[in-house]
Amino acid sequence: MFKRTRIAIMSILIVSSFPTGRASAGAAEENLPDRTTAGFVEKLYRVDCGHSLANDESVWTPGENAGKSIEFSSTCWLIEHKNQWVLWDTGVPQSTLNDPKGWSTLPRLIVYHLDKTITGQLADLGLKINDITYVVLSHTHGDHIGNVGLFPNSKIVMQRAEHKWIYSPDGANNNVNQLKALARKLMGKPKDLQLVDGDTDLLGDGSITLVSTPGHTPGSQSLLVHLKNSGFILLSGDVVHLADNFEKKIVPSLNTDNAASIASMDKVRRMMATYHAKLFINHDKAQTDMLKLLPAFYD
Numbered sequence: 001m002f003k004r005t006r007i008a009i010m011s012i013l014i015v016s017s018f019p020t021g022r023a024s025a026g027a028a029e030e031n032l033p034d035r036t037t038a039g040f041v042e043k044l045y046r047v048d049c050g051h052s053l054a055n056d057e058s059v060w061t062p063g064e065n066a067g068k069s070i071e072f073s074s075t076c077w078l079i080e081h082k083n084q085w086v087l088w089d090t091g092v093p094q095s096t097l098n099d100p101k102g103w104s105t106l107p108r109l110i111v112y113h114l115d116k117t118i119t120g121q122l123a124d125l126g127l128k129i130n131d132i133t134y135v136v137l138s139h140t141h142g143d144h145i146g147n148v149g150l151f152p153n154s155k156i157v158m159q160r161a162e163h164k165w166i167y168s169p170d171g172a173n174n175n176v177n178q179l180k181a182l183a184r185k186l187m188g189k190p191k192d193l194q195l196v197d198g199d200t201d202l203l204g205d206g207s208i209t210l211v212s213t214p215g216h217t218p219g220s221q222s223l224l225v226h227l228k229n230s231g232f233i234l235l236s237g238d239v240v241h242l243a244d245n246f247e248k249k250i251v252p253s254l255n256t257d258n259a260a261s262i263a264s265m266d267k268v269r270r271m272m273a274t275y276h277a278k279l280f281i282n283h284d285k286a287q288t289d290m291l292k293l294l295p296a297f298y299d
């Protein structure tokens with residue numbers, strides 16, 4: 001369902017959607033693969049997309065850890081399947097590389113640093129920017145879309161609800177308004193933007209599934225990947241920031257919808273049981289540091 005011929009006139013902004021085969025685009029309606037027949041991707045690589053220091057952990061763990069600093073990881077993932085390459089998130093802007101002052105999405109709260117570029121890590125695998133077929137975005141916070149502009153010839157895939165949200169009127173939370181303004185700037189106008197509604201089978205064989213997990217932002221998503229030896233792996237996006245939050249069902253104060261956040265965490269929990277899936281939590285540095293890093297891979 002996802003294969004389509006690229007329209008020749010590349011200068012035209014292409015905003016298209018995928019048929020989901022569902023009667024409505026209701027967020028609660030699930031469209032997930034059959035675990036017994038789902039296809040496999042060949043390889044899954046972790047890409048180092050930065051790390052950050054926040055001065056008050058309680059922003060992410062309301063009611064706990066007030067005034068405590070915390071270090072987060074920023075992780076991107078690269079998937080190889082039948083000579084196609086899928087990049088999940090794009091991390092902290094490459095202009096931040098080795099800058100001791102770092103870069104920020106919310107300067108009073110958090111500072112990001114970058115030790116390696118995506119382009120350098122792709123080159124380590126013999127890949128160039130134009131080899132990336134799909135860039136799939138978990139959501140539009142700056143630390144996830146910082147390099148989306150580096151991939152002008154890739155299909156940029158995100159939830160329609162997320163795209164709509166960044167262009168919606170500002171609300172009461174000024175931090176959230178700031179994040180939306182930055183998102184509009186970093187997103188720019190991709191020439192091949194593909195908007196999806198809810199759970200979506202990216203390649204049509206059940207090997208990579210975009211999983212709707214709203215709440216952190218209105219169009220947040222996670223990614224379910226199926227590997228022959230490793231089984232199912234669920235890449236969190238920001239459905240949860242820390243393993244501890246997942247266990248205690250704690251919702252960060254920056255999230256746009258508390259009830260949806262809890263429901264999305266429950267969906268992830270159900271999926272972990274159904275698919276016997278491991279959950280890789282993007283920003284949980286303690287967990288991330290234990291995971292394989294490119295050029296090593298999961299297969």
Ligand SMILES: [Zn+2]
Nearest residue numbers: 139141216238
């Ligand atoms: Zn986020």
